[in-house]
């Protein structure tokens with residue numbers, strides 16, 4: 001995996017891969033949009049999927065909507081960084097845009113499930129920061145899936161029945177955020193990203209920066 005560096009306050013830094021996972025409806029998409037709007041230097045990874053487009057979704061913005069044959073060809077050509085079957089559909093992360101963004105010094109945000117997170121971690125452990133979003137209660141989760149008003153009752157039933165299994169992977173994540181209030185959850189996720197950007201080992205330009213400071217002190 002190609003990881004580029006870039007300056008934050010003049011100091012070179014390794015880009016990071018910021019992953020949000022949760023049971024369906026807990027709020028990943030909502031929090032991802034807020035992060036992209038409010039955090040400079042962060043780019044969304046747009047997944048490819050064989051799932052049908054929901055009302056309001058835009059091809060190329062929310063997902064690249066592809067048929068099963070195209071998805072299979074992408075897997076065989078090794079164009080996906082990770083991929084998984086979720087709720088009977090295939091989902092995967094196109095490799096090239098992620099590598100290009102990291103090389104250009106951007107951080108990349110992923111809204112992917114636990115299977116994809118495991119695969120990213122195997123490929124780039126040191127550069128992956130993972131956050132699992134929990135709903136405050138099962139009733140809230142169901143209410144949110146209904147209030148989104150984009151899936152049939154049958155799809156919602158299936159997603160609720162998978163929620164417990166999805167949640168069983170919570171302990172594989174670096175951070176856990178309970179999404180009671182969306183603004184509070186956003187503030188927590190934002191704090192995680194800000195702190196992770198400041199990790200010493202990610203600030204590859206620190207040696208030079210500190211030497212420069214020392215030079216100024218001696219001069």
Ligand SMILES: Nc1ncnc2c1ncn2[C@@H]1O[C@H](COP(=O)(O)OP(=O)(O)OP(=O)(O)O)[C@@H](O)[C@H]1O
Pocket residue numbers: 022023024025026027028029030031144145147148149179180181182183185
């Ligand atoms: N804290 C919150 N309180 C109330 N409603 C919320 C909260 N966070 C998100 N929602 C709403 O819940 C619904 C589901 O949220 P969202 O689509 O972000 O979930 P998701 O985790 O991305 O789901 P999926 O995995 O199915 O894509 C949306 O209608 C969203 O506006």
Ligand SMILES: Nc1nc2c(ncn2[C@@H]2O[C@H](COP(=O)(O)O)[C@@H](O)[C@H]2O)c(=O)[nH]1
Pocket residue numbers: 021022023024028047048051082083084086087091092093111112113114115116117
């Ligand atoms: N492993 C991957 N999981 C992905 C990817 N893109 C989305 N997802 C996850 O799928 C479910 C369902 O999403 P929905 O949009 O149909 O509600 C959700 O958990 C997503 O996080 C991906 O590229 N890889």
